[in-house]
Amino acid sequence: MSKTKQKLDQNTIHRVLKLIRPYTGMVILTLTLALITVVTTLLAPVLSGKAVDMILGPGQVDFAGLGKIAIAMAATIACTALAQWLMNVVNNRITFQVVRDMRVRAFGQLEILPLKYMDAHRPGDAISRITTDVEQFSDGLLMGFTQLFTGMLTILGTLGVMLFIDWRIALVVVALTPLSIFVARFIATHTYSMFKVQSETRAEMTSLVEELVGNEHLVRAFGYERRAEERFDKINLDLQKCGVKATFFSSTTNPCTRFVNALVYAAVGVLGAFVAIAGGITVGQLSVFLNYANQYTKPFNDISDVMTELQNALACAQRVFDLIDETPIVPDGPDAVALPHGAGSVEFDHVRFRYVDDVPLIEDMNLKVAPGQRIALVGPTGCGKTTLVNLLMRFYEINGGTLRVDGYSIDNVTRDSLRGNLGMVLQETWLKAGTIAENIAYGKPDATREEIIAAAKKAHAHSFICRLPNGYDTQVAEDGGNISQGQRQLLCIARVMLRRPPILILDEATSSIDTRTEVLVQDAFEELMKGRTSFIVAHRLSTIKNADQILVMKAGNIIERGTHEELLAQGGFYKQLYESQFAKA
Known part of the structure; x- marks a missing residue:
């Protein structure tokens, strides 16, 4: 031995x-x-x-x-x-x-x-x-x-x-x-x-x-x-x-x-x-x-x-x-404070990040988002759109620079309070084994039945829930296997609507919903996003025309920024992306 x-x-x-x-x-x-x-x-x-x-x-x-x-x-x-x-x-x-x-x-x-x-x-x-x-x-x-x-x-x-x-x-x-x-x-x-x-x-x-x-x-x-x-x-x-x-x-x-x-x-x-x-x-x-x-x-x-x-x-x-013995995440510092529910301003100040030390990704990210602004992130796969979301949610720690929310560096606030200010709807849905009501109230367990129903109505999920055998008490199989993908997406949207956080993150949130329902959900999102800072990760550029600012990313860098009309007028990478989606046969 x-x-x-x-x-x-x-x-x-x-x-x-x-x-x-x-x-x-x-x-x-x-x-x-x-x-x-x-x-x-x-x-x-x-x-x-x-x-x-x-x-x-x-x-x-x-x-x-x-x-x-x-x-x-x-x-x-x-x-x-x-x-x-x-x-x-x-x-x-x-x-x-x-x-x-x-x-x-x-x-x-x-x-x-x-x-x-x-x-x-x-x-x-x-x-x-x-x-x-x-x-x-x-x-x-x-x-x-x-x-x-x-x-x-x-x-x-x-x-x-x-x-x-x-x-x-x-x-x-x-x-x-x-x-x-x-x-x-x-x-x-x-x-x-x-x-x-x-x-x-x-x-x-x-x-x-x-x-x-x-x-x-x-x-x-x-x-x-x-x-x-x-x-x-x-x-x-x-x-x-x-x-x-x-x-x-x-x-x-x-x-x-x-x-x-x-x-x-x-x-x-x-x-x-x-x-x-x-x-x-x-x-x-x-x-x-x-x-x-x-x-x-x-x-x-x-x-x-x-x-x-x-x-x-x-x-x-x-x-x-x-x-x-695996190294845990960096714990909240002893002087970390609870981030209050604020206006929702976000600032990336010379932020650097790499998943792998010798593979460059985000080298110098600078971005200021005013409260209530709608920021759309577009670009080819792997350009860093979801990475920005991961850094904002503090799923990964930045390698350099400062990332602030409402003037607080996210390193100096508790993770729970930071994520309590953020609401996320992802392209990949996740539901736990339990009732419909429990899944909607996943982020707010003390929510009343009236609040749950109101959130479901805003997400246009109430009608299909009422058609289920036991309504809001219907048991959902693990990962929602007994309901459709679109219905799972609606429940995830209702989950965020129930919390009504000051900052929203929508990562292809309507990708699994039919066109008619998408129009309804977009209307619900319009109401939800009023007065709230929103980050919208989208591949379908038709869904982000009304964004206050569109950030075009490539290889971890913001190569273009502006409104939909401004970017089209520039005739750059965004225009190529847009025309590739709407080009005539």
Whole structure:
């Protein structure tokens, strides 16, 4: 095992122990119960050995003594069973509380990660870490938490009693012990990396399945089924290969350690027989030794199995910790203030931004938007229109310059208050699983039913909502799968209309609506935009003729600005774009 990997394992174990620390009281209780279990388990062979010594031959049986031993054996077994049951109950509680804490931390980390993390990682990978990897960690922790401690106590206890009865036979057992230790260590060191690869491949499969199921209509529309099956088969084959390797190595634990156990048992039996013949120990003590030989070697089997499970658990835990350790978004500063609902002025002052450090995008953006102005952003795909919106919403941090809203630098205000001043309707709609009313009130949970209905009417969504089986209480499937794309867009528009923020961002907001409904929605937007600053990202130039200022962007720069008539008069890039949309056949 390399030093780096060993250090990584130690760090993971240390962090797992930190997660367990709040439940120290329950840990002490379960360890106490484990100690009681070990003591009572060690007592049973001693009682059985005494019982054997009371049977000297035909007619020479001490039945009175056997009766007392039988009662003691029954009490010992009952105590062992009760202690084991209580230990499992407490252990389960510890495990599931630790797993709950880990999931809460991982999900909380997802909420504060910058969008660039989600851009660089597939959603299925994060889902796999929070669900599958945490579950695998739970299984390993549940199995290994007390078995490791119980196994160590059993080994030490049986060894101590055997040394007390006859040190010579005990030394034979000790001499063969390193074989079991070597087998357990060898298997553990070879399974960690295999289980880690297995977890990563499993995450890759989760991502693929989510991608294909979530976009099934596109898969079918473009005849992608066969290629999807090929991709799935490849990942499935990789998962099979690494799974078989990991399972093969882990499954060699039991037969290998059982072989060592058989050697120990045979050695104890042969040497103990000679010692008993010589009068060194009684037959009952020999039976105790044989029982202890089994009890002494069995924990090595358990510990080997536990080590295998723990290696898998640690590999999964490390993936979860990697997610938790990702650099979060820059937190609001200690002196950050809440941005009040103002007039809605916006200023870009020498703003610089790059998604990738060595790929230039926005190098020197200067823009002043007065309260109530309508600013249209046009240009070819990838020119930076949506990037401006992302910077304004503070989804990404600017690399230089200053971006102000109502005179406040957005770096000096809280994100929640900033986004509370902004209302966004995107080209891609998103609805949560819930009722129509809950989706409209997503940004204002305390809205009354009257406010929700009023917003829906302004968005021209009220009529179609009333035609649904349960009206505003109709359940929407995840991502709105049971209503049309245009209806989903109307609900997203109603969601913004309910909040009535001072600044609006409309990113192709009417792209999925039919022409007749678009006219109605445009009228609603006209009313909504009165007195409000509006940023309109549009590809259809006919929708932005009435904008106060049109910004023509190319390669992250504003190359032209002005009204629709002014830009047409200039005869530049905007005129080419406009004529390309309305050119005669």
